[in-house]
Amino acid sequence: MEKYRILPHTADAKFRAYGRTLEEAFANAALAMASLMWDWRKVEPRLSLAVRLAGRDREQLLVKFLGEVIYLLDTRKFLLSSVGRLKIGEDAGGWTLEAELRGDTLSERHEIHGNVKAVTYNEMKIEEYDGFVLQVVVDM
């Protein structure tokens, strides 16, 4: 199954991420965004970071989850290579997410070719039919 597809967008970057489950689609969205900055296939999973997030709806949860990848790059020089143990839950207060982000610390071995500044809600779509499709525009 195709993980994601990068779509044309004049100023920034747009992608669609696919998954049989919402969890899989979220994980693929993180890889799609990483691909705009580095080649995640070339990053070794040398370390693993646990994340826990909450959002008022699925859209906000997605913005916060992807925002975590940018935050970890800026503050810990962390490059994502894969997402594991991703769980999404819903309760009265909204939505929660837990995941294990695997990857490596930025070094001479890696090339960073783009800079995602932030995750936006612009043209965001979370669609469900025969699996999930997430569409995201990020500010570059």
Added chain:
Amino acid sequence: MELRKINDLTWEIPKQGDMNVPALIYSSAKLLADVKRDVTLDQARNVACLPGIQRMSYVMPDAHQGYGFPIGGVAAFDLDAGVISPGGVGYDINCGVRLLRTDFTEEDVKARRKELLSEIFKDVPAGVGKGGVTKLSRSVLKDILVKGAEWAVENGYGSKEDLERTEEYGRMKDADWASVSDRAMERGIPQLGTLGAGNHFLEIQKVREIFDKEVAGAFGIDAAGQILVMVHCGSRGLGHQVATDYIELMENAFGVKGLPDRELVNAPFRSELGQRYYRTMCAAVNYAFANRQMIAHWVRNVFARVLGSSEGMRQVYDVCHNVAKVEKHLVGGRARDLCIHRKGATRSFGPGRPEIPDVYRSAGQPVIIPGSMGTASYILVGTAEAEELSFGSTAHGAGRVMSRHEALRRFRGEKIRDDLAKQGIELQSTSWKGVAEEASAAYKDVDEVVRVSHEVGIGRLVAKVVPVGVMKG
């Protein structure tokens, strides 16, 4: 959507539906063709629906699609009935441009430009994930958020004269560090004094042509061939995080129902949250001013080292491209304080405005418009008419027409470097892929953008400059 032609360079979306005011677009037939291919005009119309918007939702000649507000959007809101919106400022708060003049000529640097560029590359950190050269403590960062470029000058980066030649004198006084989140601070600490990546760059330029000798002279731009230095960067991860934080806080406080676009989330300007965002945004603006102040200082050091002197390297000006401010403007013949959002637009005040320093008060404010990588940039001057036409605002750059993805598919960074070298332009970057993404063919024609600005009267041509050396983050 109905688009009414007012004249060759002005177009209107008449007030309809939920719009509180019309939208007004300054564009030529050529530029408008690009604008119509994306959702810029829908976004201008959505902005016109926001509460308390005054006069018009304005669109500058370099406009393209943004998120919420268009890039190149200018909107002013009543302080009591109106709003402030993080999407109307953008994620890169106080992304802006600083211009230094020099006493050097093209001949002086010709043989040394490679060395100059590689020394600048060593001294000014750039690229994604690249930390700054200064180890910053949290308490120092707080100082920077409050004082902006003043902090940098107090700590030996540049001179008091630089402050006078910076929008807001390099410090927005309403800044409050206490409402900057820990995450934003954490992102800000390693990145102070870094150029960043993407469309951010540092160029050694030469003056190609002077259009207005008198005003150019007032700005310290004397003759064709004179060397200048332009720095284009912003508030880095700290500013991006502030925008992200306050979009979330406003969503949680006010919800998202009824918004034509979730990125238009906003708060009443006078509300507690509106004020908190405004003051936090001011802190991020200050961080960006300090950032450019430090980078300019290092550039001067490199010139002193390589060419023997940095004397005469005075700052022309430093302008913000993404900001919200309270300014006095005429509405219905009455001077009123309004909250002006400029998202991808430059303030363009004409002679006499009290915000302009004495040295430029009779000429008008210098407006710096960077072109795309390796192409021309322009120096304009603000006009009195601009206040009437666009709340004292004009364009901010070339504006993209092609996606990064498409540019990456079509161009190769190394080839761009070789082509520029043939034209006598040196290029250095942290990433060749990044260079391909920023290929000048992916941008609008900046010559056409400034022509429209000049003819409409929102910013008049002073000088055209071209690069000699380009450092891309």
